[in-house]
Structure formats: C-alpha cells, structure tokens
Amino acid sequence: MPVPQSPSRGRYDAVIVGGGHNGLVAAAYLARAGQSVLVLERLGATGGAAVSTRPFAGVDARLSRYSYLVSLLPDKIVRDLDLAFAVRKRNVSSYTPAVRGGCPTGLLVAGQSTRESFAALTGGEREYAAWQRFYGMTRRVAERVFPTLTEPLPGRDALRERIDDADAWRRLFEEPLGVAVEESFTDDLVRGVVLTDALIGTFADAHDPSLLQNRCFLYHVIGGGTGDWDVPVGGMGALTDALAAAARAAGAEIRVRHEATRIAADGGGCEVTVRTPDAEHVVGARRVLVNASPQALAALLGQTPPAPAEGAQLKVNMVLTRLPRLRDRSVDPRQAFAGTFHIAEGYEQLADAYRDASAGRLPAVPPSEIYCHSLTDPSILGPGLAARGYQTLTLFGLHTPARLFAADNDAARAALLKATLAELDAHLEEPVADCLARDENGAPCVEARTPLDLERDLRLPGGHIFHRDLSFPYAQEGAGRWGVETEHEGVLLCGAGAVRGGGVSGVPGHNAAMAALGR
Structure with a gap:
C-alpha cells in the first residue's frame, strides 16, 4: 500500500488535482516538457474511474470496474507519451437477440x-443497405472530426466546413437523432441498435430538442476516426498504470492520500491547500489543472457549484464459470458475447423505458448491453480460471437516472438488477445465475453500481459518468482556445467536464497541458 509523502518542494510549475487518467496525461506531457509537476490524489491509488480491481474475494479476475472499453483515446497520446499500452479489436461489433414468428433469432453485426x-432478420436487403449508408456517413464524419479533438477548439462554422457534408451536419448536429434513425431504418430492432449509442450514460429521448442524444451519439461513433470500441489489454487499469509510470519517468511527483481542499488564484499564481491523513499544508504553483468535475472545481475556488447533471446508468460486473447457452442456436455464445450483446433495446422498448423513468418508475423492461472482456483479452483472468473456462461479463444498463434511487438506493438497485437479468434470461436456455462463479465466501460473483454508488465512490456529481452533459466539439461562448480554460488565468479544467471531455480519452488532459504550455 503506497505511503503518503510530502511534496518535495513548496512551489511547482503545475499542480494537478486528481490522479485519474486525464490528470496523468496532463502530468506526463508537462513533465516531459521540463516543468515541475505535482499530482494530488485523495484516494490510495491513481486511476479514478479507469481502474482494474479484483472485486470478488478469492477470485483471480481483474475487472475494469467502472469504465471498460477504449474508443476516444487518440493514438497520438499513446505515441507522444511512449505508453506501454495496447488495445485489441473485437471481431464482433454486436449481437441483438430477437423473436420473429415465434422463433428465437437475432441480428449479428460481424464482418x-x-x-x-x-x-434473415428483416427478410430483404433494404435495412442492410440503409445500415451501410448510415454508418458510411458516420465514418466520414469521424475521419474529419476525431483529429480536431487534440487541436485548438474549432468554431461551429469551421467544423461544419471541415465535415463538408450538409446532410450529415443536419442529421447529427441540427435535428434530433430520432429523425435520422426513422428516416433511415424501418425495422424496430435495427432502429434500437442504432439509437443505443445516443443513450449510454445519457438520459434522453430520441427526439429530445436539446440534442443531448446527438452529442452522446457523436462521441460514440467518432473514436479513432472509425467509431470502433476496443478492449484494453490487461484491463482499463493497464492504461492508468502506464500513464502513471510515464508521468513518474518524466519527473512528475504523484502523491496519493493528498486531497486538495482549496485553490486560491490571482494574477501572480495559485496556492493549493492540501490535506493528508495527518497534516494540512499549502503548495504554490504557476498553474493548477483540475481533473475533477465542474462542481468540484467551483467548490475548490469557493464558488457556488453549478447544479449537477444526472447520471443514468447501471453498471454490473460478473464472473462466470462458463458462458450461458442461447435460445438462438444459430449463434455461438462466444460470438454473441464477444461484441455488444443488446438486451431489450428495440426502438419502442427504449422509448417505453424512457417514459417509465421520466415518470419516476424503474423501467418495466430495463434495456442494457453486455460484453465479455475475457473473450478478447484472457489476460485479465488468472491462469487457473482461464484454464477452467471462466469468463467475465460487463453489463451497462440504460435509462436509470439517479432520481430513481434517491428514496432507497439498495432496494432500487436490487430490484433493477433482478429485472435486468430477467430480460437477459429471456434469451438464454439457462438462467445466467446458474453460470455465476462463487467467491471464497460462497457468494455469487455479481456486483451492481447505480449513479448514487458512483457519486459516493468516485465523487461523480449525480453519478454522471461524463461529469456533466456532453457538448458538441466546437467552440461556444466562453469556451476558450482549448475548451479547458476557466475565469482564472492560472486554473484549467482537465477532467471529463471540459469541452470535448467524457469517456476514457485523455483528450482534456492533453488539451489542458497544451493550454498550460501555450501551444
């Protein structure tokens, strides 16, 4: 267990508040540029939400406990920082089980x-052709937009000109996504599969006039210029371990169990009050980069925090002794679970779940999606488990806003988990509970986290995994040159709440470092 240490000096070029992946990216860039850097992390280890842990006693499975796939991390950051980190492609994009004509079937998107x-599902070529056209459009947008994430923030008109596709701009940036989905597709199941990327971690309707769903969809389809979601080799903690190693190798100091409690900023620099388990002291810095939520930033500056956005997801981790058998015998479970396994995510089912949650009820038919990390990357399993055929499952539930758990988080969590697994069981030949491994105490290896759990464990306001609602990746009033600037010249926001933040990307960390360096 790391032992807290005092900073080695009283003043630094940069103090970084928060040792999550974005803070570590910023630390590595600044230290490699020759700056003196101090990273303050209140917990006993770095990583934030991008960590790997063994959550089940006596079970040697290292799970990506909160965030779990990589899409938005630019190769540029991996190359610039010489990170010992790799991802693997999934050979299956998704599988969505269905029942047609009373028979189990499904939609497999796999090469x-x-x-x-x-x-086979739709009885013709129309939907497939529409799929090809639609994702050809998003691929072209991704190729043009993704490289801008690590450049100074473009204006709206400049980004539109760069995309150079009026129809794509209308569909993705101006009209509710539901319009494009309904224009393009006729099959309810296909529509739902497309829409899910607009709802992961976001509570919105397909036709929400705020276009919140469009913003979420955009970030889910532009990653790497392809929209691919890849598996981190060794789990998500492998990324943050590599980042911490890169930062330390460049000379950055990383102090765990050091919590920043106050930032005083003026034209001459900043002072950060730091609390450790047995003392409190003040550290000076030319700049402070805050890898935390906008609410936490405001509190550190002594300002009134903005109202938090609302997280809307259920995160479930499982370890299985084997993958369950499917009712759809045309698909091998190893194929179905290798990609994203969609559950109760037809277009109308998603709309019904949104209406239930908006009315203050847990969805009667909760939508969710699952994937099996260990099929693509068995290294997260101990040799004994891998040899015996154990697998992991990660489930992400949609349309479960924090308000639904306010009265009784434990009871609502248990009810939602039961209903969610029942929807999965509807497509299996055996209950998933029969496949769950047991920990050393005999308890089933399944854990669930609600938005309120994430707020408690990770200080995510409202349990929102993006810190706040995502923004379009172009400049709006007050955004600054890089989208990380604040009203204080010496204070930058380098967390997911920055413009072009959200997800495991390192983009806000990179951009805050560039702003600090004046590049």
Whole structure:
C-alpha cells in the first residue's frame, strides 16, 4: 500500500488535482516538457474511474470496474507519451437477440456475416443497405472530426466546413437523432441498435430538442476516426498504470492520500491547500489543472457549484464459470458475447423505458448491453480460471437516472438488477445465475453500481459518468482556445467536464497541458 509523502518542494510549475487518467496525461506531457509537476490524489491509488480491481474475494479476475472499453483515446497520446499500452479489436461489433414468428433469432453485426444476418432478420436487403449508408456517413464524419479533438477548439462554422457534408451536419448536429434513425431504418430492432449509442450514460429521448442524444451519439461513433470500441489489454487499469509510470519517468511527483481542499488564484499564481491523513499544508504553483468535475472545481475556488447533471446508468460486473447457452442456436455464445450483446433495446422498448423513468418508475423492461472482456483479452483472468473456462461479463444498463434511487438506493438497485437479468434470461436456455462463479465466501460473483454508488465512490456529481452533459466539439461562448480554460488565468479544467471531455480519452488532459504550455 503506497505511503503518503510530502511534496518535495513548496512551489511547482503545475499542480494537478486528481490522479485519474486525464490528470496523468496532463502530468506526463508537462513533465516531459521540463516543468515541475505535482499530482494530488485523495484516494490510495491513481486511476479514478479507469481502474482494474479484483472485486470478488478469492477470485483471480481483474475487472475494469467502472469504465471498460477504449474508443476516444487518440493514438497520438499513446505515441507522444511512449505508453506501454495496447488495445485489441473485437471481431464482433454486436449481437441483438430477437423473436420473429415465434422463433428465437437475432441480428449479428460481424464482418461478412452482417449482410446475411440482416437478410434473415428483416427478410430483404433494404435495412442492410440503409445500415451501410448510415454508418458510411458516420465514418466520414469521424475521419474529419476525431483529429480536431487534440487541436485548438474549432468554431461551429469551421467544423461544419471541415465535415463538408450538409446532410450529415443536419442529421447529427441540427435535428434530433430520432429523425435520422426513422428516416433511415424501418425495422424496430435495427432502429434500437442504432439509437443505443445516443443513450449510454445519457438520459434522453430520441427526439429530445436539446440534442443531448446527438452529442452522446457523436462521441460514440467518432473514436479513432472509425467509431470502433476496443478492449484494453490487461484491463482499463493497464492504461492508468502506464500513464502513471510515464508521468513518474518524466519527473512528475504523484502523491496519493493528498486531497486538495482549496485553490486560491490571482494574477501572480495559485496556492493549493492540501490535506493528508495527518497534516494540512499549502503548495504554490504557476498553474493548477483540475481533473475533477465542474462542481468540484467551483467548490475548490469557493464558488457556488453549478447544479449537477444526472447520471443514468447501471453498471454490473460478473464472473462466470462458463458462458450461458442461447435460445438462438444459430449463434455461438462466444460470438454473441464477444461484441455488444443488446438486451431489450428495440426502438419502442427504449422509448417505453424512457417514459417509465421520466415518470419516476424503474423501467418495466430495463434495456442494457453486455460484453465479455475475457473473450478478447484472457489476460485479465488468472491462469487457473482461464484454464477452467471462466469468463467475465460487463453489463451497462440504460435509462436509470439517479432520481430513481434517491428514496432507497439498495432496494432500487436490487430490484433493477433482478429485472435486468430477467430480460437477459429471456434469451438464454439457462438462467445466467446458474453460470455465476462463487467467491471464497460462497457468494455469487455479481456486483451492481447505480449513479448514487458512483457519486459516493468516485465523487461523480449525480453519478454522471461524463461529469456533466456532453457538448458538441466546437467552440461556444466562453469556451476558450482549448475548451479547458476557466475565469482564472492560472486554473484549467482537465477532467471529463471540459469541452470535448467524457469517456476514457485523455483528450482534456492533453488539451489542458497544451493550454498550460501555450501551444
């Protein structure tokens, strides 16, 4: 267990508040530029939400406990920082079980099999052709937008000109996404599969006039210029371990169990009050980079925090002794669970779940999606478990806003988990509970986290995994050159709440470092 140490000096070029992945990215860039850097982390280890842990006693499975896939992390950051980190492609994009004509079937999106699966499900070529056109459009947008994330923030008109596709701009940036989905597709299941990328971690309707769903969708389809979601080799903690190693190798000091409690900023620099388990002291800095929420930033500056946004997801981790058998015998479970396994995510089912939650009820048919990390990357399992055929499952539930758990978090969590697993069981030949491994105490290896749990464990306001509602990746009033600036010249926001923040990307950390360096 790391022992807290005092900073080695009284004043630094940069103090970074928060040792999550964005803070570590910023620390590594600044230290490599020759600056003196201090990272303050209130917990006993770095990583924030991008960590790997063994949550089940006596079970040697290292799970990405909160965040779990990589799409938005630019290769540029990996190369610039010489990170010992790699990802693997999933050979299956998604599988969505269905019942047609009373028979179990499904939609498999996996390379050459995709066209045949569309034809079998929808009875023709139309939906597959529409799928190709729609995701051809998003791919072209991704190729143009993704490189801008690590450049100075473009204006709205400049980004539109860069995309150079009026139809794509209308569909993704101006009209509710539901319009594009309904224009493009006729099959309810296909519509739902498309819409899910607009709802992960975001509580919105397909036709929400705020376009919150569009913003979420955009960040889910532009990653890497392809929209691919990849598996981090060794789990998500492998990334933050590599970042911490890179920062230390460049000369940054990282202090755990050091909590910043106050920032005083003026034209001459900043002072950060730091609390450790047995003392309190003040550290000076030319600049402070805050890898925390906008609410935490305001509190550190002694300002009134903005109202928090509301998280809307259920995160479930499981370890299984084997993958369950499917009712759809045409698909091998190892294929179905290798990509994103959509559950109760038809277009109308998503709308019904949104209406339930908006009315203050847990969704009667809760939508969710699952994938199996260990099929692509068995290294997260101990050799004994891997040899015996154990697997992991990660489930992410949608349309479960924090308000639904306010009265009794424990009871609501248990009820939602039961209902969610029942929807999965509807497509299995055996209950998933029969496949769960047991920990050393005999308890099933399944854990669930609600938005309120994330707020408690990670200080995510409202349990919002993006810190606040996502913004379009272009400049709006007051955004600053990089989208990380604040009203205080010496204070920068380098967490997920920055413009172009959200997800495991390192982009806010990179951009805050560039702003600090004046690049």
